[in-house]
Amino acid sequence: MPYLECRNLRRVFHHFTLDISFSMEKGELLCILGPSGSGKSTLLSAIAGIDSSVSGQFLLDGKDITSMPVQKRRIGMVFQDFSLFPSMNVEKNIQYGMRDVPSEEREIITERLLEMVSLPGYGKRRVNELSGGEAQRIALARAVAAKPSILLLDEPMSALDAPLRKRLRSTIRQIHDQTGITMLYVTHDREEAFAIADRIMIMRSGKMEAIGTPQELYHNPPSMFVAGFTGDGSVIPMSYISDKVTESIGFIRPEDIIINKTNPEDDDIVLHDATVTGYEYTGGGYEITLRFRDLQLKAFSTERPELVSVDAFVSRKRIIEFNS
């Protein structure tokens, strides 16, 4: 039996309709990934009970929580902008959700949580004195302290800079692994989702487009939208590389297009006389733009390419084929 089950959730907006059903397992970290306006945050608000205008049914651990008020659901939430209570210091913020816990125990738990988020000794600080990264870690500790049945994270790192996001996402994964809390994490950042998720659900215009592990979605995307949303790639009509007459379209990841391969394999397709029209150094290698017939393809190489005509090789089994 799934731990959280959302059945037939529906809400009509002017520009799109949220219409979704999905479930997740206990202890899982599920990322909801999608472009802005795809309904990710609305879905989270509905699960938390903040948005009561979404119709449908919510089952948590087999119990129907649909008509339960927010404060009774025991669903924790971490907000984009931290939402720490300015009227309380760090310690009081963390202890806010600790109900029926003796005071001496509260202090021990608080200290333990502060250590878990790598901020020991921060208890007496005012929340207005914290940096963005510190504030978000305190928000995480506060949410965890309330021992929620499930923790919802609404783009928790969108207000932070890139290096901090990278550090904090591993903190979130560590908290998940240490506490075993079921987490539902909303983001529009593919890299972030890939880094921490057990599974990813991709949303588009209020609907679920795909759900699966990061590897499944990257290598076997069920649709062109998912293929494009989970990573870079080139679109090529299959008729260009196949002897058969076909209307289908192929999608190839940049790392699967290899230029000037010294030992081609049997199932490799060779794109003769492709021209290197440009390249960008990305740190780990070069992202290359190739011109092949009337197409523009993206390849990847660890070596700096020459701006000349090349032969590009694509393994047949790495081509993801979609019906047009």
Place this chain on the structure above:
Amino acid sequence: MKRHDGYYRRMALPALIITTVVFIMPVGAVLLRAFSSGSGLLETFTDSYTWRLLAFTVWESFLSALLSVLLAIPFAVFFSRYTFFGRKAILTMSDAAFALPAILAVLGFVIFYGNNGMVNNALRTVSGGRWSLKVLYSFKAIILAHVYLNFPVAFSLITSSLSSMPDAEEKASRLLGASEIKTFLRITVPKIRGTILATFTLIFLFCFPSFLIVMSLGGNPRFFTMEAEIYKRTYTDVNPSGSASLALFSFLVMALLLVLTGYGRQEKRLSRSRHTLIKATGGKLAKAVVLCIIIFLFMAPPMLSILYRAFFTKDGVFTLKAWTDIAARARSGTGTSLNAIVNSIVIASGSAMIAVSMASAIAIGSVRTGSRFATLLTSLPMAMGSVSMGLGFSFIAARMPFRNTVTSYVIVLAAHTVVIMPFAVRTILPGARRIPERLSLAAKTLGGDSREAYRLIERPMLKPYRRRAFAFAFALSLGEVNATLALSEGRVTTIPILIYKMINQYNYQGASALAVILLIIAITMFAIGETGGDEYAVS
């Protein structure tokens, strides 16, 4: 999306009901009296004198507001652009002017600009009696006093608005080669047009029901506003029906003005982009000094002259007589000065406390429920001038089965609460708007309910605004003359009432000593309101 569970509506409702009832009572009493006068009501509404009164009231309010705003703009532009020593002191002084009781302006003007005042004495001494300045008891005295009270309001509001606006467009304009004047006219003016209009409206609405200044400094029925005429009809002509009809007319006009000007409308959120102040040096610093001196010379002399007259006779002889009279509980008019001081503090504390408690509930309730009705309702007492309000309450008092000192206190307290309520709500409202709703939602996801979220999170965040509102409401109540004068029947004497009576008895020294006490209390309350800052600002 339904985000609240009705708690905020339930919380605001009792405060709204009490405010409405306490406001409706005097309005209802005025209405009843006006309609019971039979054809009197129609006569008042069609009388050319009523329309002449309206035209004059509109004209004096328009002129006062226009001059206050026009004079304030150049000062505000400079103060929002440059930083220099003394800038903050001048801005704090103009903020404090919000709490300056009108009676102090009246007294200061009489002592400083009066026919036998300090300016004229100095002129006569210099010219051997040939020169004198005729300011008081004229239309220009009314306008000058209104500008004196409202210039700091305009200066403070426009400076604050300009200072919180990002100046990136101005910088871009200058980089593109536009002159300072062109940048001001093409970029800055369109940006502050809304603020200028809102400030003009606010001052117009302040001046429209002006009574004390008109009565004391106009000195001629030709310069009567509607409120002054209502007072005259009630207490000089003893024509309560006529005054009720006029009070109703005035209320309808003011209510219409409030609706037309959109007073109470939610102000736009200002951008958080940076606004940089430039350190004034060289010519700009010299300009800053000149501007500060002009402000000081305009604002300080009337107040300093009060301070002087509290310790010196008209002939310049030092004396503490006024102070010993206060200490000796000397009777002055209808009560002792000491009684008046105690009364003022008790009434101001009580009414400010009640107003702030109710205003907090109404402000947070209207923000959370997204209702503009509550703020509009609490703005309505502004449509009822305080003399009219006092008149309404006096009609109610007349129908009470028993009347004694206690009932007089209760009625004065109720009248003060209604008069200061719109200002208390408007002071707390920006604070309520600044508290993000998601804090209460965050509390709920942690198991707390709305009541707990309000008590532990939102209420402490409102604290600086409540403190400011209390100080402001206290100062307004402390300086209130009109309603108190209209309904206390001599049973309740406050400091401004006593000052008003002493001015009429030409006892300027006694009035000055009491005015100094009033000023000290008002400044202390202002300082209390300004301490602490916004300690719970959301980053």
